[in-house]
Amino acid sequence: MMRAAGALALAAAVSAPGAQAQTLLDRCVAQTCKARLTPDQLLGEVQALIAAKRFDEARPMLAALQQLPDRRFETRYLTGMLAAETGDHATAIAQYQAILADDPGQTRVRLELGKAMLLSGRPQSADRQFAIAQQDADLPPDVARTIRTVRDVIRSQRAxxxxxxxxxxxxxxxxxxxxxxxxxxxxxxxxxxxxxxxxxxxxxxxxxxxxxxxxxxxxxxxxxxxxxxxxxxxxxxxxxxxxxxxxxxxxxxxxxxxxxxxxxxxxxxxxxxxxxxxxxxxxxxxxxxxxxxxxxxxxxxxxxxxxxxxxxxxxxxxxxxxxxxxxxxxxxxxxxxxxxxxxxxxxxxxxxxxxxxxxxxxxxxxxxxxxxxxxxxxxxxxxxxxxxxxxxxxxxxxxxxxxxxxxxxxxxxxxxxxxxxxxxxxxxxxxxxxxxxxxxxxxxxxxxxxx
Structure with a gap:
């Protein structure tokens, strides 16, 4: 229960408000629909589908995004997000760790890594990641407060x-x-x-x-x-x-x-x-x-x-x-x-x-x-x-x-x-x-x- 509550609190704190964007699939009314997308448009489609929890539809577009070497960061991040949303926390952790290995300054990714570790039953490892993320002076106040609360909960539990x-x-x-x-x-x-x-x-x-x-x-x-x-x-x-x-x-x-x-x-x-x-x-x-x-x-x-x-x-x-x-x-x-x-x-x-x-x-x-x-x-x-x-x-x-x-x-x-x-x-x-x-x-x- 503690793991789920802490992860949900973090998810709420770091998620941006706003209505979900309409996807290409929603706008496609013909029985057969073809479209030529730029990398940015493809990226937006995958993000919108994951946000709408339409994971089966997001996977083929994510596979297409993986063919773009200059979108390696975005591909890893979205692969981690999709894995986390479907309960595959081991894959999510691996993807987030790969990003941080190349760029340890990605605080948002570190928060997602901590959340995935928390949900996979690794509270001490999650606490390490939250402690590093907490040092970012640019964290929004509500996110910083949520991190402190989650870390207090972790420390108060058997670990x-x-x-x-x-x-x-x-x-x-x-x-x-x-x-x-x-x-x-x-x-x-x-x-x-x-x-x-x-x-x-x-x-x-x-x-x-x-x-x-x-x-x-x-x-x-x-x-x-x-x-x-x-x-x-x-x-x-x-x-x-x-x-x-x-x-x-x-x-x-x-x-x-x-x-x-x-x-x-x-x-x-x-x-x-x-x-x-x-x-x-x-x-x-x-x-x-x-x-x-x-x-x-x-x-x-x-x-x-x-x-x-x-x-x-x-x-x-x-x-x-x-x-x-x-x-x-x-x-x-x-x-x-x-x-x-x-x-x-x-x-x-x-x-x-x-x-x-x-x-x-x-x-x-x-x-x-x-x-x-x-x-x-x-x-x-x-x-x-x-x-x-x-x-x-x-x-x-x-x-x-x-x-x-x-x-x-x-x-x-x-x-x-x-x-x-x-x-x-x-x-x-x-x-x-x-x-x-x-x-x-x-x-x-x-x-x-x-x-």
């Missing part, structure tokens, strides 16, 4: 999401080792240079990688929803020495304070395996706040506090706390820019491992013509440790850290619903202690699908 990707990952530093060939140790105030053997240096390799993310929203009271999130990622290399797997689960309520603001509190648990062994477990709390600013901006603040049990070294046991603030703004209907600040504090059992870190991040992402979607981001941070490591220096360690990420995908290419995606992550640590200098470059070539 789930699931994203999955898998592929290969060439990596220049699978053991996350130092980039130095030699180090200097402090022996009674005397610096002694030492050569590192091959086992202590960075090792490259290519692994099989996969990520999965699932979410569930369960309404439990008015304006209150239970959030359940599960994230898993892993990379398998030849042999088990550097296999890396991580699993995280979070659950807790989200309360909507207003149409634009919400607060959530979740219990969080995480575990990591490396080299075939469990290396750490974490338990804690995550508190988040989101607030919409105007029609295009959103501010998010998150506090994450966890207790870490490090099974590989008791010195890394302790408490970690991080505060993150991010502002996102749609600079175009399909392009989002973001900026964030963060601070983190580690209180660990070994003071030399305890640290404080602060930094900022910038990002840009969205969809482009030809089906290309992308994401670019960069992070710079400064970390200062509480106490020195006597083996290396009488002074506490200080690091500069740099991270750059880029992802590119193509939604026009689909294999069983999966699309190709290429990612690159570069990390660089410049430390006051040479042993902790490290450089890592990791590529991923994946097939991804968002359910």
């Amino acid at each position: 789930w999401s699931f994203d999955f990707s898998a592929g290969i990952a060439p990596d220049t530093n699978i053991n996350n080792a130092t980039s130095a060939d030699q180090i200097t140790v402090d022996f009674g105030g005397i610096p002694i240079p030492l050569e590192l053997d091959d086992a202590a240096r960075a090792r490259s390799g290519t692994g099989l990688t996969a990520t999965a993310s699932a979410g569930l929203r369960l309404p439990i009271a008015k304006a209150t929803t239970m959030l359940v999130d599960l994230d898993a990622t892993g990379t398998n290399y030849d042999g088990a020495d550097y296999d890396d797997y991580q699993l995280q689960a979070a659950a807790g309520p989200e309360v909507r304070l207003s149409p634009k603001s919400s607060v959530s509190v979740q219990a969080v648990g995480a575990q990591r395996w490396f080299g075939g062994d469990v290396v750490s477990r974490q338990f804690g709390t995550r508190i988040g706040m989101q607030h919409g600013i105007g029609t295009r901006g959103r501010l998010g603040i998150q506090l994450d506090v966890r207790r870490t049990d490090a099974l590989f070294d008791d010195g890394y046991d302790g408490t970690q706390a991080g505060l993150f603030a991010t502002y996102e703004r749609a600079v175009a209907p399909t392009l989002v820019a973001s900026a964030g600040l963060f601070g983190r504090r580690d209180w660990l059992d070994q003071p030399a491992y305890s640290s404080k870190e602060g930094g900022f991040t910038l990002g840009l992402g969205g969809a482009m013509p030809l089906g290309i979607n992308f994401g670019l981001s960069g992070t710079v941070s400064r970390a200062i440790y509480d106490a020195p490591i006597a083996l290396f220096s009488p002074k506490p360690r200080k690091d500069w850290r740099y991270v750059a990420r880029a992802t590119f995908g193509n939604s026009k290419i689909r294999v069983l619903g999966f699309s190709p995606q290429i990612g690159w992550t570069y990390t660089r640590a410049e430390s006051s202690i040479g042993f902790f200098d490290a450089t890592r470059s990791r590529f991923t070539f994946q097939l991804a699908r968002y359910f």
Whole structure:
């Protein structure tokens, strides 16, 4: 019922008023009727027949329209409209997605795609499309209000999401080792240079990688929803020495304070395996706040506090706390820019491992013509440790850290619903202690699908 009501509301909001035009068939009174139509006239005939729900009569004219290469957009759109009107939502979705792959700025098409997804039982996917369409500053006020109402209804209902990707990952530093060939140790105030053997240096390799993310929203009271999130990622290399797997689960309520603001509190648990062994477990709390600013901006603040049990070294046991603030703004209907600040504090059992870190991040992402979607981001941070490591220096360690990420995908290419995606992550640590200098470059070539 919710799906049908929401779709009908959207249909009413985006449809133009006015009487239906008389078609050529209505004007044809002879038993045999012939006419020579221009492309624009043929297009008008198909539109009028679909509006009048005379689908059988529209199909042969739509087939004729498909023979005109310069009318590809109109043909796809009307094919999608005809399919949607006859209940073939899968075909409608495919046609609308093909249009948006070439021109992601077609807001009307995106609304029709969201409506078709809603009617086909995919509310989370529909909500993504409505969220993008909502960024269009040229939306008529009544359409914008209807989108907000439909999105509120979607969020108030039981909904789930699931994203999955898998592929290969060439990596220049699978053991996350130092980039130095030699180090200097402090022996009674005397610096002694030492050569590192091959086992202590960075090792490259290519692994099989996969990520999965699932979410569930369960309404439990008015304006209150239970959030359940599960994230898993892993990379398998030849042999088990550097296999890396991580699993995280979070659950807790989200309360909507207003149409634009919400607060959530979740219990969080995480575990990591490396080299075939469990290396750490974490338990804690995550508190988040989101607030919409105007029609295009959103501010998010998150506090994450966890207790870490490090099974590989008791010195890394302790408490970690991080505060993150991010502002996102749609600079175009399909392009989002973001900026964030963060601070983190580690209180660990070994003071030399305890640290404080602060930094900022910038990002840009969205969809482009030809089906290309992308994401670019960069992070710079400064970390200062509480106490020195006597083996290396009488002074506490200080690091500069740099991270750059880029992802590119193509939604026009689909294999069983999966699309190709290429990612690159570069990390660089410049430390006051040479042993902790490290450089890592990791590529991923994946097939991804968002359910």
